Amino acid sequence: MLHDPAQLDLMFQALADPARRQMVERLSRGPASVSQLAEPLAMSLSAVVQHLNVLEASGLVRTEKLGRVRTCRIEPKALRAAERWINERRLAWERRLDRLGDFLAETKDET
Amino acid sequence: MLHDPAQLDLMFQALADPARRQMVERLSRGPASVSQLAEPLAMSLSAVVQHLNVLEASGLVRTEKLGRVRTCRIEPKALRAAERWINERRLAWERRLDRLGDFLAETKDET
């Protein structure tokens, strides 16, 4: 389900915005309320809530409301899914380069 | 330079589109020409070139033109930068959870 292309779209889209990355950065240091997330950002609370909704829809952030305070926290499983997608492609490429290097080294030996 | 927020914007933005991820996927298996990249995609060549320009501007893909053929290949350094950003945030969160677990285990022992 986390390999679902649509889910990956949402995750990378979510991470493409600097304000949202700043929110994830803040949350990586521990849970926070909406106002705490908004505090360092130069935009309206409404805008922050909209960014938060993007993050939540992507699965990268989970929130929970208690009383009038909404507490937000990171969902490491989703982060790991995005990380893995990149990692797998990079490794495929690097393994290819290694094999190519081996091949070239071998052919050189044969001359 | 690869930690530059603007560069991360471009990379995550680039990865947010399924067509572009498919192109990266293809390139992870080896270099390809523009037409080879376009072949499995249900869109015009022009659209593919536009996607390719986005990938190139993000630094994820490097291209080189020889004769009339433009050959594209992955830039693993850029992939690694995106990967690292996610990884660092995820690890920060997980280390926090570990410390919290230790703390709770200790407090329990003290009862």
Added chain:
DNA sequence: TCAATAGTGAAGTAGTTACTTCAGTATTTA
């Protein structure tokens, strides 16, 4: 109970994105 706090939701807007088509330019190949 009344004011302050914390967030929600809708509507509007400027700018961006993901395409399209069409017309063009080099470079090869027959």
Added chain:
DNA sequence: TAAATACTGAAGTAACTACTTCACTATTGA
């Protein structure tokens, strides 16, 4: 040298994004 190949670039368009403001609803604390 003529036709086919491999792109390239500009212009147009529909949908989407990142905000804004303003009006609103719960919840909490004095």
